[in-house]
Amino acid sequence: MKHILVIYYSQTGQAKQVLDASLKPFSGNPAYSLHYHLVKPQQAFPYPWSYTQFFDAFPETVHGVPCGLEPLAIDESISYDLAVIAYQPWFLSICVPISSFLQTEQAGRVLKGVPVVTIINCRNMWLGAQEKMKQRLLDVKANLVGNITFVDRSANLISLVTVLAHVLKGTKDKYLGIFPKYGVSEQDILKGPEFGAIIKKNLESGSLENIQPELNAAGALDIRGNLLLMEGRGRALFPLYANYISKKGSAGSAQRRTRVRIFGIVLPTAILILSPVITILSRLAPLLARKKFGKEIAYYSQNTLRKSS
Numbered sequence: 001m002k003h004i005l006v007i008y009y010s011q012t013g014q015a016k017q018v019l020d021a022s023l024k025p026f027s028g029n030p031a032y033s034l035h036y037h038l039v040k041p042q043q044a045f046p047y048p049w050s051y052t053q054f055f056d057a058f059p060e061t062v063h064g065v066p067c068g069l070e071p072l073a074i075d076e077s078i079s080y081d082l083a084v085i086a087y088q089p090w091f092l093s094i095c096v097p098i099s100s101f102l103q104t105e106q107a108g109r110v111l112k113g114v115p116v117v118t119i120i121n122c123r124n125m126w127l128g129a130q131e132k133m134k135q136r137l138l139d140v141k142a143n144l145v146g147n148i149t150f151v152d153r154s155a156n157l158i159s160l161v162t163v164l165a166h167v168l169k170g171t172k173d174k175y176l177g178i179f180p181k182y183g184v185s186e187q188d189i190l191k192g193p194e195f196g197a198i199i200k201k202n203l204e205s206g207s208l209e210n211i212q213p214e215l216n217a218a219g220a221l222d223i224r225g226n227l228l229l230m231e232g233r234g235r236a237l238f239p240l241y242a243n244y245i246s247k248k249g250s251a252g253s254a255q256r257r258t259r260v261r262i263f264g265i266v267l268p269t270a271i272l273i274l275s276p277v278i279t280i281l282s283r284l285a286p287l288l289a290r291k292k293f294g295k296e297i298a299y300y301s302q303n304t305l306r307k308s309s
Ligand SMILES: Cc1cc2nc3c(=O)[nH]c(=O)nc-3n(C[C@H](O)[C@H](O)[C@H](O)COP(=O)(O)O)c2cc1C
Pocket: 009, 010, 011, 012, 013, 014, 015, 016, 054, 057, 088, 089, 090, 091, 092, 093, 121, 122, 123, 124, 125, 126, 163, 167, 183
């Protein structure tokens, strides 16, 4: 019997949907035992979020400050054959619950030496979060072998509107009757079992180390040039602005509220203005710097961490 440890967090259940679809080839199979654990913060994050709560979560998320978690009843007597971690990026970083779990001693014990596949569900920007995931997994001496992403495929500006309606208003259907439903499409979720079958085949043949190219060929990663450039800007600037807010006060404090509110206006405005410019640049970039651009996409399509990240 092979044991698969599944660690996940989800606010509205989307992560569980993509997780269940991806692990379908294993479920109900007597040769496998799936051990699901939902990470629960001691103080639950809100859904929907108020505007201030949402942007106030930014500094601690970017800095990777852990929150208190309910204890996880992981059977530590088992030596797991594979771990699957399903998470969402928050502010181009790992969402706080999963980042917190990865910083626990328990994560160090159960993930050490274990091959890990990450499954991300998000709007469309996951590159920076996954870089931080690579580092966290190195810290606990786990072995990241695969990454699968499920994104909202709407244009960047459309999904900016619909994700904000989703997180701030709890909108589950079409927003204002004109914007599409936010989230991963049913059609994309149906791809899950194909990814799971690749994992299963390679787990059985002892070649998990080699799954990423196969997952990529099946469409597990969708790296768009405009988003790559956009995230690069955000990842350079976010830590600076996170420091600027943190200097004024701790999470939720009234002292930093003005800076949080400014950020809440500046961030969507910057995306709104920069998005068309960056889309044009990203169309030119492959022409002007084809080699460099190709190298970047190749880098984010694999699971090792470069030293400068
Ligand atoms: C605080 C916060 C920050 C977010 N930041 C990002 C982000 O950086 N990139 C992205 O693609 N999506 C981002 N999102 C959107 C989430 O990925 C989205 O809420 C997720 O698809 C919901 O999945 P769940 O229902 O499983 O929690 C953010 C959401 C929240 C709540």
